[in-house]
Amino acid sequence: MDVRRARERYRGGDPAAGIETRHAFSFGPHYDPDNLRFGAVIACNEERLAPGAGFDEHPHRHTEIVTWVVEGELTHRDSTGRETVVRPGDVQRLSAASGVRHVERNAGERPLTFLQMWLAPLEPGGDPHYEVVRAVTDSTPYALPEAGATLHVRRMAAGERTAVPDAAYVYVHVVRGEVLLAGEELGPGDAARLTDAKDVEAVAATAPAELLLWEMAAR
Structure with a gap:
């Protein structure tokens, strides 16, 4: 990471x-x-x-x-x-x-x-x-097959957990709030680049927390 x-x-x-x-x-x-x-x-x-x-x-x-x-x-x-x-x-x-x-x-x-x-x-x-x-929900991934990628939106209350997709590449951007990603503290505007992600979790340290996650296949 x-x-x-x-x-x-x-x-x-x-x-x-x-x-x-x-x-x-x-x-x-x-x-x-x-x-x-x-x-x-x-x-x-x-x-x-x-x-x-x-x-x-x-x-x-x-x-x-x-x-x-x-x-x-x-x-x-x-x-x-x-x-x-x-x-x-x-x-x-x-x-x-x-x-x-x-x-x-x-x-x-x-x-x-x-x-x-x-x-x-x-x-x-x-x-x-x-x-x-319009009004994308957490449960509706946005697929971008032209780039071999899918965008996931995660909005979390304090203490709430979310799984990071298992993928060859995952780009995580913190829009608002603070989160713990694999034990690393991330704040607004921070990002993480994960290669071969597997069984990784993000936990909201403050609320509301909002994450954008790009799940990408190997190219």
């Missing part, structure tokens, strides 16, 4: 424009050849947007982009013609495939915090695809 603390993330974004970003992996000008990916995950960015701030239209290719809103509302528009508002508890997925362009903004009056995770597809190409699954 490789633990990465929130304070160790690369700082990015444009604070003067109301954009603050924390990168968990090598990203843009923050190049780290030893931290390019884990399993299918190639980026895990914590984004904080002030009201009115956002990312102007920009392109993506050959990437599965999954977004989880922590607080506030994210307004999304893309070249497939979709325009949606994503709220806490929703899973947004944009499959860039052969190419897509999109805009992401905080059109609300409150600060916006969201987590955006990029996964490498098993095969490049195809047609862009977009969807939002």
